[in-house]
Amino acid sequence: MPAVKLRLAQGTPCWFSLMTDDLAGARAFYGELLGWTYTPGPGQLGDYVRAESAGEPVAGLGVSSVAGFPVQWTTYFAVDSADRTAQLVRECGGTVAVGPLQAERAGRLAIAADVSGAVFGLWQGEEHTGREAGPEPGGPAWAELLTPDEAGAAAFYGTVLGRPVAAADGGSALLVDGRPVAGLRPGTELRGHPPRWRVHFAVRDTGLTARRAVELGGRVLVEPHATARGRAARLADPQGGHFSVLEP
Structure with missing residues (x-):
């Protein structure tokens, strides 16, 4: 029987994802700077890889599908229900730009912005629960x-x-x-x-x-x-x- 993966507690920053216009260049830069290696990510997210440090996933890198979208890192928060939390975002005056949508068996996500326009993500982890912050170099x-x-x-x-x-x-x-x-x-x-x-x-x-x-x-x-x-x-x-x- 496969091990049960426990989702991180709601509200915990659990994943960090970079959307860039030069994935090869970003992979080379962060690989050299932080010692990252890479494995393929969910195919539904397009050209996307997971960065690993000491064999553990620590971040994601992908290519933005929106022309002119700024190169930026997005912080994702663990949630028990991406759909329910996305609705709360709207009710509190924020906006939901992407999703909620399923990322294969990894989990369910949404990308939103708060009332002042700061972008953040919601992650309902399933097979991929994310990574909690800690002192380990590279993470x-x-x-x-x-x-x-x-x-x-x-x-x-x-x-x-x-x-x-x-x-x-x-x-x-x-x-x-x-x-x-x-x-x-x-x-x-x-x-x-x-x-x-x-x-x-x-x-x-x-x-x-x-x-x-x-x-x-x-x-x-x-x-x-x-x-x-x-x-x-x-x-x-x-x-x-x-x-x-x-x-x-």
Whole structure:
């Protein structure tokens, strides 16, 4: 009998997916920078691969089917029902752009935007339950929302995901079983960019990773600096996808 896979608790950031216009280039960049290898993803998602670190899936990379769609990382939250949660998104003033739809036997997904326009995903895991953030190098370490309306975002995500939001260093945090799983911060760093969820990947040495990103054709957007969660840097891949690295 196959082992039963337990879905992560509702509200937990469980997957991070990059939509890019150059999948081969993205695979090469992140493979060299974070040590990722790749396996095919669900065929229904088009040209899509799963990135693995130490043999475990940590993220997805795919090609956007929408012309002019910006290269960006999307944070997915575990939900018990993608259909029910997507309806809550609409009722709370957000929009649902994709789905809910079935990704073969991996699970059911939807892509939505909150009231300020920040894009995020919903993932009802089945065969693929996703990956919870942790300190292991190469894997996801943290997710945070930069928004011009922190109070509105806290009310939106608290209602949609059915989880409390509490005050935290420099902003708020979404809580699951009493522990912070994602941050919400005032968007003072947006500088004309739309509100967005930012993914952080764990690395052993933030400074070394930032220098290597430049060597591989990427850019350093914010130099390595100390944060409450460790030493971080904000980077961009050669195609323009923004992400952060964190030395926990």
